[in-house]
Amino acid sequence: MTRTDYFNDPDAPRPNSIVIAVSAFVLDDEERLLMIRRTDNGYYALPGGRHELGETMTQTVVRETKEETGIVVEVTGLVGIYSNPDHVMAYDDGEVRQEFSICFRARAVAGAPRTSDESSEVVWVPRAGLSDIDVHPSIRLRIDHGFRTDAPPYYT
Known part of the structure; x- marks a missing residue:
């Protein structure tokens, strides 16, 4: 699936999901930031993804980070809540999603970098x-x- 990000674009499609x-x-320990290169849009990004039923938000960030990077993390704090309606993501299946993301601070506790279906580079x-x-x-x-x-x- 491919994704096109629109940011402060008056011609962006209207969102139909969140x-x-x-x-x-x-x-x-060297103050380097863990990043992935997304397979759906080619941008470098922080690891993360969709919350699933039955999880806490911190469980979601631990699971998503491990799935996308191979790195197991422990949540240490909250960076912020990002819900800008002027940032929408259009997918090739017709979904147009408004941004809603919670960004957590975390530290690596185990694992080794590896790619996934969602990350072409870690x-x-x-x-x-x-x-x-x-x-x-x-x-x-x-x-x-x-x-x-x-x-x-x-927060926004």
Whole structure:
């Protein structure tokens, strides 16, 4: 399935769904950020995905991070809640989803990087290298907030 992201685009299609999703802001001991390259749109992103029935939100972020990266994480805090109606994702099956994602801080506790159906690349990116990779503005916002450990959680 392919996905097209629209951000502050007046010509974007109107959303027809909303899905609770999570993302993980994970730094290693060298302050490198865990990122994936998404298979559906080619952007680099924080690992994460759809909340499933029967899970807590923290269980979702642990499961999704392991599924997409091979890394097992422990949640340590909240970066923010992102629900910008001007960010929609259009899928080739006709779904047009409004953004709704909860971004958690986490630390790696086990595992080794590996790709999945949703990630063509799993990398630990040094902070100085983040400007060199193709990241959607909504994810860039989460990354900026993740590095601000002195601020309260962000919400929209």
